[in-house]
Amino acid sequence: MDDNVYVGNAGKDAALDRGWLLGHFKNMDDPRHSQAVEIKWGVHPCGDERAQWVEDERRTALLVLISGRFRVDFPGRSVHLEEQGDYVVWGRDTAHSWFAEEESVLLTVRWPSVPGYAVPESMRSRLPG
DSSP, X not given: OOTTOOOOOHHHHHTTTTXXXXXXXXXXXXXXXXXXXXXXXXXXOTTOBOSSOBOSOOSEEEEEEEESOEEEEETTEEEEEOSTTOEEEEOXXXXXXXXXXXXXEEEEEEESOOSSOOOOGGGSSBOOO
């Protein structure tokens, strides 16, 4: 068996690590460990939102809508992803947050993969009510 090859299913693997498939947070001996890039298969129920804005962003991000309707908020601007394949890219120093207007599935790619952006467990994405 080749320890440098990993085969999986995004939907199943994502459920094990808050959606994350690849990045600095995977074990060093895992082929999915990377400090260059992070990849997430995000499944968000309707009403799910980021618990706090990302500030002091040091990464570039690409967010692609697979299904649903999703809003990404930036200072003074909101972007709605409505059709499969709609995407948004933002760069360093761009504060942002997000909200699932419908149950949504998204593919997120961020680079580089650096620690320091996780929302504390007690504040992680939440449903209204």
